[in-house]
Amino acid sequence: MPSNCIKTIKKLALKFLLLAGVLALLDVVYRFTLYPKDLEANCTLMQRSMMPVEQNADVVYLGESSNHAVADDEDDKRFISDMIQDMLPDHRIANLDKDACHAGIYYDILRNIPSESPVRIAIVTVNMRSFTAEWIYSSLEVPLSKEQVMMKKAPALYKRMLLAFKGYTHWTDEESAKIVHNALRRQQINYPGVPWKTASKWAKAVDGQLNAKGVSDDTISLATHYVKGFACDMDEDNPRIRDLDRITELCRKRGWNAVFHILPDNEDQMAALVGPELVGILRRNGKFVEQRYKAMGVTVVNNQGTVRDADFRDRDFPTEHYRQNGRQTIASNIAKTNIFQN
Numbered sequence: 001m002p003s004n005c006i007k008t009i010k011k012l013a014l015k016f017l018l019l020a021g022v023l024a025l026l027d028v029v030y031r032f033t034l035y036p037k038d039l040e041a042n043c044t045l046m047q048r049s050m051m052p053v054e055q056n057a058d059v060v061y062l063g064e065s066s067n068h069a070v071a072d073d074e075d076d077k078r079f080i081s082d083m084i085q086d087m088l089p090d091h092r093i094a095n096l097d098k099d100a101c102h103a104g105i106y107y108d109i110l111r112n113i114p115s116e117s118p119v120r121i122a123i124v125t126v127n128m129r130s131f132t133a134e135w136i137y138s139s140l141e142v143p144l145s146k147e148q149v150m151m152k153k154a155p156a157l158y159k160r161m162l163l164a165f166k167g168y169t170h171w172t173d174e175e176s177a178k179i180v181h182n183a184l185r186r187q188q189i190n191y192p193g194v195p196w197k198t199a200s201k202w203a204k205a206v207d208g209q210l211n212a213k214g215v216s217d218d219t220i221s222l223a224t225h226y227v228k229g230f231a232c233d234m235d236e237d238n239p240r241i242r243d244l245d246r247i248t249e250l251c252r253k254r255g256w257n258a259v260f261h262i263l264p265d266n267e268d269q270m271a272a273l274v275g276p277e278l279v280g281i282l283r284r285n286g287k288f289v290e291q292r293y294k295a296m297g298v299t300v301v302n303n304q305g306t307v308r309d310a311d312f313r314d315r316d317f318p319t320e321h322y323r324q325n326g327r328q329t330i331a332s333n334i335a336k337t338n339i340f341q342n
Helices: 003-031 037-042 045-053 082-086 102-109 141-151 156-164 173-184 201-213 217-230 241-253 269-274 276-294 324-335
Strands: 059-062 093-095 121-126 257-262 301-304
Touching: 037 141, 037 156, 045 102, 045 141, 059 082, 059 102, 059 301, 082 093, 082 324, 102 121, 102 141, 102 241, 121 241, 141 156, 156 241, 173 201, 201 217, 217 269, 217 276, 241 257, 241 276, 257 276, 257 324, 276 301
Parallel strands: 059 093, 059 121, 121 257, 257 301
Antiparallel strands: none
16 A cells, blocks of 8 residues: 555544544533523423332333323222332332323433432333324324433434534424324225225224214214224334333343233224224233233233223313222232242
8 A cells, every 4th residue: 555545544534533522521521511401491301211210110101192191080099100109108109101101202301310229120111002003193292302412322412413503303294294104004904894905994984984974074074083093003113112012121131020010992982983903002002011011030911801882081182081999900910020029
């Protein structure tokens, strides 16, 4: 190699090392100056990761609004996690819930829990609606995706640059609606008695059937949301399944016992508005999750079918928001698992 080429390579290598050194120094300066404020302003998830240490908790509860949604007229306004805590006085439970969260967010929270935490058990909420396009591509993902940037195991300055240049999911409400619409056309269904092969076609058929019966627009909207939110064939390629796989492996590496609890949905209302076939699909998908993770050594509490229509709080959208009897049932089934009796 000619000597002038060698000199050029050495100069470039020296400049690269100098640049790397400057960036490393800037990262250190940023981490100890502005980063804590940026983290506090842009990432409530990291605060949740710190809670098990602050509360000396050996159990963490990860959930979304199903945990803390209560009705105004209830006597018992305890969260599901509070009820579990009252049933397990020998444990200390840290509630790490946040609205609209799903398994991908739970993974980020769990992996950022400090190594010195006393955590031994992670209770992870499995919301079956979170596996379908309406949730995966929801506009609610935008603020959560922004927070996930700050949860990365990466240099602080790099994360700040990602925020500055919108290196995260940042679609608008209109873009989200278009993505969901297209995704529902690909959301496959293969179930006996269901002639439609995608969630989009089934929802359109339900709309037409109920409209012909003179049903109100609000009821039609509720019925079609049930189809969009639950009509899918679950498999290992679903992004939420991949997230649960990562959580399972993380818990194994950290020596934690994982408890996945599958939330009940309003099967009574679902069957009345759409038909028992949709309930069958929901149950089949729940069984897929249950069998997959039990085989991996996870404790799975399948609460499907345990809460009846009267114990669901909301009437105009398929939510997993329960009245006190529903929350008590879910909490009791979780607390009774063998993992807490040892």
